[in-house]
Amino acid sequence: MGIKFGTDEYFMNEAYKQxxxxxxxxxxxxxxxxVANQKIIARAHNQTETLTDATxxxxxxxxxxxxxxxxxxxxxxxxxxxxxxxxxxxxxxxxWAQLGKVVIGAPDKKRGYSRLITGQxxxxxxxxxxxxGVLEEKCSSIVTQFFKQLRG
Numbered sequence: 025m026g027i028k029f030g031t032d033e034y035f036m037n038e039a040y041k042q043x044x045x046x047x048x049x050x051x052x053x054x055x056x057x058x059v060a061n062q063k064i065i066a067r068a069h070n071q072t073e074t075l076t077d078a079t080x081x082x083x084x085x086x087x088x089x090x091x092x093x094x095x096x097x098x099x100x101x102x103x104x105x106x107x108x109x110x111x112x113x114x115x116x117x118x119x120w121a122q123l124g125k126v127v128i129g130a131p132d133k134k135r136g137y138s139r140l141i142t143g144q145x146x147x148x149x150x151x152x153x154x155x156x157g158v159l160e161e162k163c164s165s166i167v168t169q170f171f172k173q174l175r176g
Contacts, residue, residue: 056082058090066090109136129163
């Protein structure tokens, strides 16, 4: 029996498929999808090497695609699923997008935005619901394996 459609696990698995595409292109394997009304409206993976653009993170590319799809600058009724905790740049973009919900697969202890939080600061928009640790082991292992291979 597979993962049930419409669950956080289902959509995180779709984001994971994007991370696999990134891995196949020798990109840091991070994937993201944006969901509105139980429908994926945007899919993206890291493309910093492919596009020679340090800002071409999965989250940024997925947000841009979702904005274009909806013709809107805010994503208040959308959920972003991302396999790895966003960096501070991406967290800032998520704040401005005013997402209804952000679901994170694995933490990023080196570059994740949460390492900057020292007290009660809220990096994401105050109305954004945050869910962490969805398919964490799966999402973490693809990144760990990538960097092990990279270091030889």
